[in-house]
Amino acid sequence: DAGVIQSPRHEVTEMGQEVTLRCKPISGHNSLFWYRQTMMRGLELLIYFNNNVPIDDSGMPEDRFSAKMPNASFSTLKIQPSEPRDSAVYFCASSLNRALVGYTFGSGTRLTVV
């Protein structure tokens, strides 16, 4: 199993540009989570999906952030327009039946907005 696959690994973009982060969860997992990690705030849950349906997006910081999961094997997190304060490492994680058996995290996307 290749694990949770995220792309790109690194993204540098200019303020105001649109950024799209991608995630492929582990096959068979029915829950998917997007987290943001910064030194100041630690790991923050942005949104999670269960069976491809967004369940809770209360962690999404602003309307500039949006996430989709068109099928069980793919999810995107989009920031439009991006701002310097969005600079962080964004992690995708998947699990079977949410927390019952733990989450598997991807390697993350390091986003830098200049």
Place this chain on the structure above:
Amino acid sequence: QQQVKQSPQSLIVQKGGISIINCAYENTAFDYFPWYQQFPGKGPALLIAIRPDVSEKKEGRFTISFNKSAKQFSLHIMDSQPGDSATYFCAASSGANNLFFGTGTRLTVIP
């Protein structure tokens, strides 16, 4: 509001020593307490987990101690090695609900 409070923020231990990281929670409905280990440039990885029906769980050099009445749990790393240097996160959840993570502890093991 932080659902799970973790301390210390950073920890430096000599090789061979014992590393101890503590977490506390308030929600008595929590019934699953995992610890995650994160190396630089990697995502957090599940290290060890415990449920409240036991007071201790050991896997190799890693032990979780759980105190249900005090609503605290801790990770002990015995015979700490430089390769254990990483950031450790505790977490908690109830039922099939989402995990709440602590703020992390950066462990450095000095050779």
